[in-house]
Amino acid sequence: MCFYSVDATLRLLILLHLNWNRITWTKLVFTSALVLTQEESMSVSLGENVKMSCTVSSGSWTISWYQQKPGGAPQFLLADSTRASGLPSRFTYSKSGNNKYLHINGVTAEDTAVYYCGCAGCGSYHNTTFGGGTKLTILNRSPSPPKLTLLPPSQTELSEGKATLVCLAQGFSPDSITVSWTEGGRPRSGSEVQTSAPEQHPDGTFSSSSLLTVTAAQWRSGVAYSCQLSHLATTVE
Structure with a gap:
């Protein structure tokens, strides 16, 4: 006959619980792989x-x-x-x-x-x-291409060490668009880019803005920044 102390039994139960959680988690990862x-x-x-x-x-x-x-x-x-x-x-x-x-x-x-x-x-x-x-x-209307405007950062913002570039798209329909940024021909994405959901206007067209945030030093380096918008009617840059 074998006896366990209370502390030993508790440690065994905790170990079993942890192991079971690991097994369950592994199973969840495996079975959720369908895409x-x-x-x-x-x-x-x-x-x-x-x-x-x-x-x-x-x-x-x-x-x-x-x-x-x-x-x-x-x-x-x-x-x-x-x-x-x-x-x-x-x-x-x-x-x-x-x-x-x-x-x-x-x-x-x-x-x-x-x-x-x-x-x-x-x-x-x-x-x-x-x-x-x-x-x-x-x-219910013909697709309308967007008019694209790129706005540079303000001097006030540059004096604070950062630069926000604004890409403004206006007058497009329907509202499905894809906006992308490049820096010197290389894609920029992630938290540096923020794009608003299209907003509808009384005439049935939409507008949207996309912001790219970089450092003031990057902006002053002379590298070219580009905003590209893909839309059903056209692709503009």
Whole structure:
């Protein structure tokens, strides 16, 4: 017969608990590896057909599609063999290998939403793994290119040892844009870059600003800074 002291038993229980936590954490990391990749945004005109994709990183999982309208919660649309009650027939599903597709034929203004693909119980303790979502914009007007203005830092700011460059985009539609900065031809990103969400104006166009913060010494070095904006209508720099 073997006896343990209270302290020895407590140490054993703590050790077992720590080991179990390590095992559980390792399992969580392993089972959450599934990745669903979607296009970030799509813009189409009224009446056109849409085909958006969801690429599954591994495995032969069943994918479901969800629609989230502005201000609402995601709603189930369809999967491989099931459909939401009352869903119009112009919404269909197809697949090819690891690529799963949502088709919307003859889009209407009401189809403006973010569309997510999801995989229920795909190795994550019965949770649903979602893609990043595809923002679908329906155009009721011709795309308008942005007007780009680059503003230099102020002298007051330079005297404080820093420099903020402002890239102002105005008059564009739809609102989906991508802004990037370069310094001497090399990309700049991370916490040094802050880009605002597009703001809509009464005429239906949008504006947005992007800030790049560098040191005053970097600005005075003579290196060239560039702001590039990619938009449905054009790419400007």
